Amino acid sequence: MEDRNIVCKDCGNEFVFTVGEQEFYKEKGFENDPVRCPDCRRARKQQMNKR
Structure with missing residues (x-):
């Protein structure tokens, strides 16, 4: 295994x-x-906890 770069689906970073x-x-x-x-x-976790 090695480190992998992933693009965030929300912010695009x-x-x-x-x-x-x-x-x-x-x-x-x-x-x-x-x-x-x-x-x-x-x-997102904070948003879900506020509901």
Whole structure:
């Protein structure tokens, strides 16, 4: 495995999906790569908590 660059679907910025993050996702059983950067993920989570 190696670090991968992914483009955020919300803001369009590129972010790095590190080997450590990939291992964490695999350990948790997640099959899909993240589609949002950490900042957009955090903002979306806050929005969901306000509902």
